[in-house]
Amino acid sequence: MSLALTLRRSAGGVDVVIEGTGATPVLQQGRNGNSWAGQLTTSSPAVLRYGAQNLSLPEAGIQSISLQGSGSTYQIQVVPLPGLPLARPVIGADGRNLVISFSTVPQLSSQSARPDLRTPGTVPQATYAPALQPRAVAPPLGDMAVGSMVLRNRGFINLKGEPVSMTVRNAPAREVLMALAERGGYGFVFVNGTDRDGKPLDAALTQGAPVSISFHGEKFSRAFNSVLLSAGLQARLEGNLIVVGPNVLGQSFGTQLSKVYRLNQASASSAADYLASMGASITKVSVITNSTQTGTAQASQVAGGTTTTQTETQRISTTETYGAAIGPLKGLTGTTDSRLQTITLVGDPLVIAVAENYLRQLDLRQRQVALSVRILDINLQNDLSISNSFAFRYGNNFIVNDNGRLIGAWGDRLPPTSVQPAGQFSTLAGGASAAKPEYAQLSTTNPITGVTTTTLGVLPPLAPAPVNPGSAYDVNSFYNLLNAAITSSSTKLLASPTLILTDNPESITGGASAGVGSVQSGGAILGQASIGRERANESFVTVGNQVIVSYSASNSGGSGTGSNVITCTPSFGTSGLVFGARVLRIDDNGYVTFNLSPAISATTSTQNVVGCGPINILSVRRLDSGSVRVRDGQTLILTGVISDLSAQVSTKWPILGDLPLIGQFFRSSGSTREKRELVIMVTPRIINDTEGGTYGYGFQPASTESRQMMGSSQGSL
Numbered sequence: 001m002s003l004a005l006t007l008r009r010s011a012g013g014v015d016v017v018i019e020g021t022g023a024t025p026v027l028q029q030g031r032n033g034n035s036w037a038g039q040l041t042t043s044s045p046a047v048l049r050y051g052a053q054n055l056s057l058p059e060a061g062i063q064s065i066s067l068q069g070s071g072s073t074y075q076i077q078v079v080p081l082p083g084l085p086l087a088r089p090v091i092g093a094d095g096r097n098l099v100i101s102f103s104t105v106p107q108l109s110s111q112s113a114r115p116d117l118r119t120p121g122t123v124p125q126a127t128y129a130p131a132l133q134p135r136a137v138a139p140p141l142g143d144m145a146v147g148s149m150v151l152r153n154r155g156f157i158n159l160k161g162e163p164v165s166m167t168v169r170n171a172p173a174r175e176v177l178m179a180l181a182e183r184g185g186y187g188f189v190f191v192n193g194t195d196r197d198g199k200p201l202d203a204a205l206t207q208g209a210p211v212s213i214s215f216h217g218e219k220f221s222r223a224f225n226s227v228l229l230s231a232g233l234q235a236r237l238e239g240n241l242i243v244v245g246p247n248v249l250g251q252s253f254g255t256q257l258s259k260v261y262r263l264n265q266a267s268a269s270s271a272a273d274y275l276a277s278m279g280a281s282i283t284k285v286s287v288i289t290n291s292t293q294t295g296t297a298q299a300s301q302v303a304g305g306t307t308t309t310q311t312e313t314q315r316i317s318t319t320e321t322y323g324a325a326i327g328p329l330k331g332l333t334g335t336t337d338s339r340l341q342t343i344t345l346v347g348d349p350l351v352i353a354v355a356e357n358y359l360r361q362l363d364l365r366q367r368q369v370a371l372s373v374r375i376l377d378i379n380l381q382n383d384l385s386i387s388n389s390f391a392f393r394y395g396n397n398f399i400v401n402d403n404g405r406l407i408g409a410w411g412d413r414l415p416p417t418s419v420q421p422a423g424q425f426s427t428l429a430g431g432a433s434a435a436k437p438e439y440a441q442l443s444t445t446n447p448i449t450g451v452t453t454t455t456l457g458v459l460p461p462l463a464p465a466p467v468n469p470g471s472a473y474d475v476n477s478f479y480n481l482l483n484a485a486i487t488s489s490s491t492k493l494l495a496s497p498t499l500i501l502t503d504n505p506e507s508i509t510g511g512a513s514a515g516v517g518s519v520q521s522g523g524a525i526l527g528q529a530s531i532g533r534e535r536a537n538e539s540f541v542t543v544g545n546q547v548i549v550s551y552s553a554s555n556s557g558g559s560g561t562g563s564n565v566i567t568c569t570p571s572f573g574t575s576g577l578v579f580g581a582r583v584l585r586i587d588d589n590g591y592v593t594f595n596l597s598p599a600i601s602a603t604t605s606t607q608n609v610v611g612c613g614p615i616n617i618l619s620v621r622r623l624d625s626g627s628v629r630v631r632d633g634q635t636l637i638l639t640g641v642i643s644d645l646s647a648q649v650s651t652k653w654p655i656l657g658d659l660p661l662i663g664q665f666f667r668s669s670g671s672t673r674e675k676r677e678l679v680i681m682v683t684p685r686i687i688n689d690t691e692g693g694t695y696g697y698g699f700q701p702a703s704t705e706s707r708q709m710m711g712s713s714q715g716s717l
Contacts, residue, residue, distance in 0.1 A: 003047070370684070383486070592630055638679070642675065
């Protein structure tokens with residue numbers, strides 16, 4: 001069967017014909033951006049008649065149509081011209097060929113128009129409405145790395161002998177195998193099996209299950225292996241001797257091979273676990289730590305007594321052997337060394353060769369990605385304030401408009417207050433102010449005799465009454481002050497870090513999680529954690545100031561000391577930018593799946609904690625993206641984190657401040673408009689390290705000094 005790609009033009013589209021597909025072709029289709037992709041599966045293997053084909057039809061709006069593949073699987077891709085849509089095709093078959101029909105938009109070779117200035121209009125353009133999806137369409141399939149290996153069946157032994165004709169029912173397997181070995185001229189040895197601890201197995205497991213067979217002219221080798229399969233036993237051929245038993249594949253008269261592998265990328269422990277799941281017997285050394293406390297607990301001790309608690313630590317080293325009961329590596333033993341990341345294998349040379357192929361496919365370099373991040377915090381602020389103040393005096397009357405507040409004074413003196421009671425002020429001629437002498441009866445009582453004496457005394461003079469402030473201004477005068485201001489400001493916080501990460505989710509020893517609000521939970525203070533992250537596929541960037549956000553108060557005074565000492569332990573937070581990223585997967589098709597968690601915080605106010613001190617109240621804007629899949633080189637833009645603040649304040653006279661036109665002279669108004677938006681742009685670029693990495697990935701120095709330093713350092717390299 002041979003396949004070929006041909007094109008047919010129709011009135012409203014293009015027919016892509018795959019010749020030679022047969023009667024039952026299977027086509028899976030999907031979208032890959034603006035292009036259409038399909039995977040064709042034939043009922044039997046075929047070949048491409050003309051090899052991989054790539055055709056083009058620009059007059060129909062199609063840039064390229066390609067057909068490639070081998071065996072029973074082939075890929076078809078249709079790419080339209082830039083800016084042109086591609087409708088969903090109609091799939092059909094005529095029993096021999098597969099027909100994929102696309103409806104296309106006719107392309108105009110030339111287009112002209114004479115505009116009429118008196119009649120506005122537009123030049124006609126081609127329009128297209130995308131077709132509705134008739135059914136759910138699966139995402140397009142991608143390529144994946146495949147490692148293939150052919151495994152020889154170690155349980156099948158190749159024997160020579162005359163054809164066998166035999167019929168038995170529920171016969172012991174050992175007796176049947178011995179009879180077949182004698183008939184073929186082979187020696188026979190049956191080996192009783194042992195478990196992993198060296199103890200003999202149960203007799204029922206050792207002898208194998210009873211067999212019921214019926215052969216008529218069957219090949220000797222197939223007959224012998226059929227009995228082994230029916231009884232659940234294993235066999236090895238050593239020269240002319242057949243060794244049979246429940247687990248004899250790992251036992252041999254010949255020499256065994258031992259190899260030590262030092263791994264580069266994978267850990268020795270994970271590689272050993274993989275080999276154990278394939279049937280190998282892996283031995284590891286584990287250390288068990290036991291801690292025992294003896295003596296009186298501190299909570300149960302007498303006040304002022306000495307501590308009698310003692311802690312004894314005991315470490316016990318044990319060996320553990322584990323492995324699957326079945327698998328292609330049955331009979332292989334191994335152990336690991338964590339210092340050099342080596343794994344040692346001992347066993348049959350053929351089995352070690354199979355295990356070595358597995359290790360080669362496991363010890364691959366993990367992909368790395370450089371996340372180029374640009375974070376913009378845009379602040380737009382617009383303040384408007386209008387205030388009018390005036391004062392005028394006529395006679396002894398003084399009226400003031402203080403930014404919309406009415407202040408009036410009539411007369412040359414201000415009225416009494418609560419400190420200066422009424423009736424204690426007098427107005428003298430000439431505008432002078434003095435206090436009238438007041439008389440009062442004073443009573444005193446002798447504490448011994450109990451006699452009360454009453455005398456008439458003079459009260460001390462009171463302070464003079466406050467003078468009308470209008471007396472400092474000229475009579476029948478008017479004063480005015482107008483303030484109007486419009487303030488506009490815009491600020492931008494820009495951070496553009498480049499994070500290089502892998503998709504390795506292993507935990508980091510001594511790492512700590514990085515939070516947004518508190519740096520103590522994030523390990524941003526040196527000494528709290530060796531690395532400020534928990535896993536190898538995470539990275540964090542923190543830019544800002546450390547401020548106190550809370551206090552933890554504790555009473556350190558004893559009950560019998562008579563003192564009460566309060567200790568305040570501050571907790572710090574980041575006022576600035578905190579950005580976290582985690583790479584989940586870097587696949588073979590150039591897609592990167594990652595999580596983002598950027599946050600910007602700023603101090604908006606402060607509060608005082610009694611006994612400790614002031615704390616800062618942080619305003620936080622945070623965005624958690626979830627799992628995002630972006631192709632290599634594409635840019636993901638995250639926006640919508642908007643904070644919009646609008647405030648208006650107005651102070652005015654009653655009634656007069658509400659009048660049109662002239663009311664603006666009797667009021668003061670101000671408005672504040674603040675808008676903040678957080679924009680994050682992330683561009684992943686998969687690092688190709690097949691021929692060596694590139695230093696300074698994506699770095700562009702901003703200053704002249706940085707460019708000179710980078711140029712000199714690269715020149716020295």
